Amino acid sequence: MSRNLILGTALSSLVVLAAVLSFLWTPYDHTALDIPNKLQPPNATHWLGTDHFGRDMLSMIMVGARTSIAVALVAVGIGMTAGIPLGLTAAARKGMWLDELIMRGNDLVFAFPSLVIAILITAIFGAGAINAIIAIGIFNIPVFARITRGAALSLWEREFIMAARVAGKGAARISAEHILPNVANLLIVQGTIQFSLGILAEAGLSYVGLGAQPPTPSWGRMLADAQTMVSFAPHLALIPGCAIILTVLGLNLMGDGLRDWLDPRIRVART
Amino acid sequence: MLRYTLKRLLSLTLSLAVASMVIFAVIEVAPGDPASFMLGVNAQPDTLAALRTELGLDVPKTERYLTWVGGMLTGDFGTSYTYRTPVSQMIADRMWVSLPLALYALTLSTLIAFPAGIYAASRRGKPGDIAVMGATQLGVAVPNFWFAMMLVLVFAINLRWFNAGGFAGWDKGFGPAMQSLTLPAIALALPQAAILARVMRSALLDVLGEDFMRTARAKGLSRRQALWRHGLRNALIPVLTIIGLQFSFLLAGSIIIEQVFYLPGLGRLVFQAISSRDLIVVESVVMLLVFAVIVVNFVVDLAYAAVDPRLKSRT
Numbered sequence: 001m002s003r004n005l006i007l008g009t010a011l012s013s014l015v016v017l018a019a020v021l022s023f024l025w026t027p028y029d030h031t032a033l034d035i036p037n038k039l040q041p042p043n044a045t046h047w048l049g050t051d052h053f054g055r056d057m058l059s060m061i062m063v064g065a066r067t068s069i070a071v072a073l074v075a076v077g078i079g080m081t082a083g084i085p086l087g088l089t090a091a092a093r094k095g096m097w098l099d100e101l102i103m104r105g106n107d108l109v110f111a112f113p114s115l116v117i118a119i120l121i122t123a124i125f126g127a128g129a130i131n132a133i134i135a136i137g138i139f140n141i142p143v144f145a146r147i148t149r150g151a152a153l154s155l156w157e158r159e160f161i162m163a164a165r166v167a168g169k170g171a172a173r174i175s176a177e178h179i180l181p182n183v184a185n186l187l188i189v190q191g192t193i194q195f196s197l198g199i200l201a202e203a204g205l206s207y208v209g210l211g212a213q214p215p216t217p218s219w220g221r222m223l224a225d226a227q228t229m230v231s232f233a234p235h236l237a238l239i240p241g242c243a244i245i246l247t248v249l250g251l252n253l254m255g256d257g258l259r260d261w262l263d264p265r266i267r268v269a270r271t
Numbered sequence: 272m273l274r275y276t277l278k279r280l281l282s283l284t285l286s287l288a289v290a291s292m293v294i295f296a297v298i299e300v301a302p303g304d305p306a307s308f309m310l311g312v313n314a315q316p317d318t319l320a321a322l323r324t325e326l327g328l329d330v331p332k333t334e335r336y337l338t339w340v341g342g343m344l345t346g347d348f349g350t351s352y353t354y355r356t357p358v359s360q361m362i363a364d365r366m367w368v369s370l371p372l373a374l375y376a377l378t379l380s381t382l383i384a385f386p387a388g389i390y391a392a393s394r395r396g397k398p399g400d401i402a403v404m405g406a407t408q409l410g411v412a413v414p415n416f417w418f419a420m421m422l423v424l425v426f427a428i429n430l431r432w433f434n435a436g437g438f439a440g441w442d443k444g445f446g447p448a449m450q451s452l453t454l455p456a457i458a459l460a461l462p463q464a465a466i467l468a469r470v471m472r473s474a475l476l477d478v479l480g481e482d483f484m485r486t487a488r489a490k491g492l493s494r495r496q497a498l499w500r501h502g503l504r505n506a507l508i509p510v511l512t513i514i515g516l517q518f519s520f521l522l523a524g525s526i527i528i529e530q531v532f533y534l535p536g537l538g539r540l541v542f543q544a545i546s547s548r549d550l551i552v553v554e555s556v557v558m559l560l561v562f563a564v565i566v567v568n569f570v571v572d573l574a575y576a577a578v579d580p581r582l583k584s585r586t
Contacts, residue, residue: 108286108293111564113523116541116557120297123545196412203414204527208542223417227531230420231428241417248412 005257011250015243019065028056030063031215039233049235051225057235060217061243067129067218068247071211072198074133076191079140084187086141087148088179091156092171103149106142114139118201122210129212136201140194147190151183185262192255196248203244219244275576283569290561291343295336298554304328305352308548326352339554348555353547358555361540368438369529369536372452372459373521379460380467381514387464388471388510393498395476403468410465419458419531426454436533455532459525463517470513474506481505508575515571519564 022030027047034054042049048057090102118135125131152175155161164174205211206220214221219240226236306322307314323329327338342349348358391403427435433454439447478484479502487497526538533539537556544552 104282104286107568108289111286111290111561111568113520113557113560113564115526116523116538116560119526119542120545120553120557124298200414204416207414207416208527208530223414223420227420230424234424237417237420237424241414241421244414244417245409245412248414249408252408252412 002257002260004253005261008250008253008255008257011246012254015065015247015250016069018062019069022059022062022066026056026059026062028059030055030059030217032056039229039236041233041235048239049233051222051236052229052233057239060222061219061239064217064219064222064240065243065247067206067212067216068199068202068244071129071133071136071202072195075136075140075198075201076194078133078137079144079194080187080191083141083144084148084180086145087150088152088175090145090149091152091179092175094153094156099149102145106145109139109142112139115201115204118205119208119210122205127210127213129216132202132205132211135205136198140198143194144187144190147186148183151186152179155179155182185258189255189259189262192251192258196251196255199244199247199251272576276573279569279572283565286565287562290565291340291558292336294554294557294561295339298550298557299332299335305548305550309352339551343555343558349551351544351549351552353544353549358552361552362537362556362559365535365537365540367441368452368534369522369525369538371448372455372525372534372536373518375449375452375456376459376463376521376525377514377518379456380464380517383460383464384467384471387468389475389498389503391468391472392475392479393494400472404472407465407468410461411469413462415458415462416527416531418461419455419528422454422458423531436531438534451532451534455525455528455534458531459521459528463521467510467513467517471506471510474509475502478502478506511574512571515567519560519567522563523560 032055034050036054037046037050038052038054040046040050040054042057046056046058048061050056051060086102086106090099093099118132118139121135121138122128122131125134156179161174161178164178169177202211202218203220203223206218207224209221209224211220212218222240223237226233226240230237304323306319306326306328310319310322320329327335330338339349346359348362350356351358351361354361387403387407391400394400423435426432434451437451439451441448475498479498483505484497484501487501488494492500523538525534525536526542528534529536529538530542537560541553541556543549544556
């Protein structure tokens with residue numbers, strides 16, 4: 001295993017662990033106000049300090065991790081559930097009108113400014129975690145469709161697929177039984193990358209007030225709240241910012257490491 | 272080439288037509304009637320009806336769609352519901368902030384990414400490469416609005432070199448206007464530069480393995496000469512695609528950065544229009560942005576075909 005994979009997995013696991021742990025235990029109640037102790041810098045009683053209402057930052061970061069992970073994970077799920085079958089279908093019908101339709105539809109979605117559309121969706125249907133998930137998820141669909149199709153196309157030329165066809169298997173069965181397992185590695189790697197992009201997108205949406213709504217903490221909104229206080233309480237902006245950066249960095253490193261690890265050609269070259 | 276261009280042009284027109292329908296459909300199903308939004312909850316039914324007629328909201332949807340598209344083709348983007356000014360005028364005003372900002376950010380990102388990518392590729396596997404790649408990993412992971420806040424904290428609040436937000440306006444002169452765009456441009460450029468540097472590096476590494484590079488070395492060019500004369504030019508194709516994509520992204524993607532710095536650009540216009548249900552403004556700006564992306568892609572495709580004739584036969 002490469003250094004990237006180890007470091008990336010460690011960072012990502014740390015965040016996931018914090019999120020899971022927050023269901024059972026947080027140092028303080030993340031909604032408990034403690035005005036006399038507001039805006040404390042990190043110290044022995046509040047490891048990451050307190051915010052402008054005296055809420056414990058560490059507890060908020062832990063619960064915020066939950067929001068970020070949930071939104072990004074479900075958005076990747078939407079992208080995979082819709083995108084992979086589309087990509088498999090397009091590859092199986094290569095060059096035919098269905099393939100053309102799916103790919104042109106893909107191009108079209110890519111042409112839309114994703115952030116503007118995400119803001120539009122959340123603004124129209126109301127701000128909240130669910131709509132943020134849908135808004136981010138929609139733009140994951142063409143990503144998975146394209147990558148699945150690209151990888152599947154080259155597989156369709158291979159002998160073992162030919163053998164399956166000769167054995168009388170239909171396109172749908174070949175796609176599910178032979179193509180999908182062979183593109184799975186690629187999809188896992190892309191999934192990690194989309195996951196990290198989802199974390200960034202969620203942070204952006206909740207920063208402009210369109211993500212998860214109070215009192216559910218989210219890293220993006222913690223940053224928005226910090227904006228006017230950054231000059232005298234920089235930890236309010238530094239801590240959620242570092243949480244986002246470490247999570248995204250961890251996922252990206254893990255994605256890179258996984259790609260190298262799962263690609264036998266690179267593995268052979270290294271050993 | 273002519274046949275290829277015509278074919279691409281047809282697909283461009285089709286894409287634009289479908290995009291306009293999608294935009295119109297999505298925005299028209301939006302809950303929240305602009306007229307009742309403008310007049311508030313206590314509006315009289317007859318005032319509401321009058322305003323709906325005035326805004327043209329009482330005509331059938333197909334007719335409204337055709338009027339909207341027809342207007343756009345002749346440069347008439349309609350009239351804003353809330354500001355009662357022509358949308359084309361509003362877009363033109365905001366363009367003077369968003370376009371220079373996007374170009375500024377793109378220039379910065381290219382200026383950072385090219386040397387970084389070339390340096391990393393020429394030092395493959397050595398500490399210099401690892402340092403650049405580590406920095407790009409970090410650059411991709413930093414949310415640009417957070418980076419913007421940090422820039423404000425350091426350069427505006429502590430050092431007082433720049434204003435924390437707002438736009439000086441071009442009538443105050445080039446210097447002050449560029450100064451108010453500098454921090455936003457840096458914030459936008461950082462993640463883009465990180466992506467571009469990675470693309471530059473991997474494109475160069477791909478090219479370095481090609482036969483013609485070996486030929487170049489064999490005929491006596493040094494590694495550096497071969498890289499500059501033959502490698503770079505051939506590595507530019509994927510790099511230019513990304514630059515094209517980044518430009519259209521920057522035009523629309525500055526929406527959050529414009530919020531951070533209170534810049535009166537296109538992004539802020541869309542954001543405000545969405546919150547005040549100024550549908551006609553939202554529709555037109557989104558259409559314009561989609562138009563920009565599709566046209567940039569079209570130009571990039573044509574440029575490819577001109578550079579690499581093999582691509583023409585592949586479509």
